[in-house]
Amino acid sequence: MTAWLLVAPVLLPVLVAALSFALSGSRITQQVLGVSVLTLTLTDAVVLLVLAQRDGPQAASMGGWPAPLGIALVADRLSALLLTVSLAVALAVLVFAIGQGNADFGESSPVAFHPAYLLLTAGVGMAFLAGDLFNLFVAFEMMLTASYVLLSLGVGSGRIRAGMTYTITSLTSSLLFLTAIALCYAATGTVNMADLSLRMTQAPDGVAATLSVLLLVVFGIKAAMVPLHFWLPDSYPTAPTPITAIFAALLTKVGVYAMVRTQTLIFPRDDVWLLLTIVAVLTLLVGVLGAIAQDDLNRLLSFVLVSHIGFMLFGLALFDEAGLTGTVLYTAHHIVVQAGLFLVSGIVVRLSGTASLASLTHRAPPPPVVAGLFMLPALALAGIPPTSGFVAKIVLLQAGGERSGWPVTVLIAAALLTSLLTLYAMTRVWRAVFSAGPDRPAPRREAGNVLMLAATVGIVGLGVAIAVGAGLLGEISEAAARDLVDPDGYREAVLGGGAG
DSSP: OHHHHHHHHHHHHHHHHHHHHHTTTOHHHHHHHHHHHHHHHHHHHHHHHHHHHHHOOEEEEGGGOOTTTSOEEEEOHHHHHHHHHHHHHHHHHHHHHHHHTTTTTOTTHHHHHHHHHHHHHHHHHHHHHBOBHHHHHHHHHHHHHHHHHHHTOSSOHHHHHHHHHHHHHHHHHHHHHHHHHHHHHHHHSOOBHHHHHHHGGGSOHHHHHHHHHHHHHHHHHHHTOTTSOTHHHHHGGGSOHHHHHHIIIIIHHHHHHHHHHHHHHTSOOSSOOHHHHHHHHHHHHHHHHHHHTOOBHHHHHHHHHHHHHHHHHHHHHHTSHHHHHHHHHHHHHHHHHHHHHHHHHHHHHHHHSOOBHHHHTTSOOOOHHHHHHHHHHHHHHHTOTTSHHHHHHHHHHHHHHTSOSHHHHHHHHHHHHHHHHHHHHHHHHHHHHTOOOTTSOOOOSOOSOHHHHHHHHHHHHHHHHHHHTHHHHHHHHHHHHHHHHSTHHHHHHHHTOOBO
């Protein structure tokens, strides 16, 4: 049963993607298949999370080949939590896309969108559950293939150019990743992450340090950390709204997850990592300053996305249980909040016909319900109490306060400044889009398509639920951080055989 639970988030979307493509003549059939399989995999992920929280890491060896020889799938508290949140957001975004119809997609969307979207979710699931580096690489390639299709849907040279920028950058990262896998195998004779965590201790310090930095660069590109972020603001804003939302919510977080998994499991540290501290500070400040300089709403949100990756790097740089708890909590919160903001942006652009803040100041404001849907995730992103962002940032700041040294002090100051500047950026958006004025038309009465609005309400409501259930989510995050600091349970679940 454990093996089936672990393989379902990967296998089911792949099989249904193939079926969806074969039945591309019926758009309604594709929609029903997509919503059904994501609902089923979300239920599966919830079961995995309950089992991981109750019994510890769940592992399975595919094909009866025991680890480290065979393919291992593993769900511990971290991967099961992020998988659950990710699939919930993926389901809501799919409903939004169904409500949006062909707008911004072009006539190719009924054929290509649903199969590519399901393949993307399969890649995300595989990335969270992969127990070895090579299958993590395969997961990234699945996401890359699906992402290019989704980015290039519709007409226009801008989308093709953005898709090429994204693809070339991802391929460069993939080549570096493949090189890192080969070097890890040459140094240790294995690519199974649990086995690597044991064998890497016997490798020379210089080899281990080099491999650690190489994997940091690989996953840093995918997570869009500064200075490896240049591709994201040029790629995401040109895509259709559902694609931008799902990319912002999931793809960068998969990169963060891979970074956390490999650095804590294979290259553990006892002190603050100075290199990652510097990178976190740069990511926080460069991203938010870039956001303030934007006039385009989607580019502004893309730079904010880059900036807040720095909060996740904050906790990882501390390399202790408290910091990692903050990273896990912030990652789960950010998946939901960032997706919600991009969906609201899509509704605004659909109602107003422009993403320019300067132009939006002269258009009729969206109805109050859309303003409310923007305000809640915007306040959460800025860390205003009692939102989920406030809870996650407090955990990170408390963790930083327990460590000494100027690098951590600078990191805390950068985090606080970033929160203030994020609030300023969100205030700019509010004034341009939602505020009333004597020179503006009266607010619109209609909020657009019901499905689009319902999906956005669902995601924003999930963000509110994270804040309300911060106690339970904090317990899971703290337990996940303990597992990361002391991975004996993870190793035993994988190398002890798991479920055949």
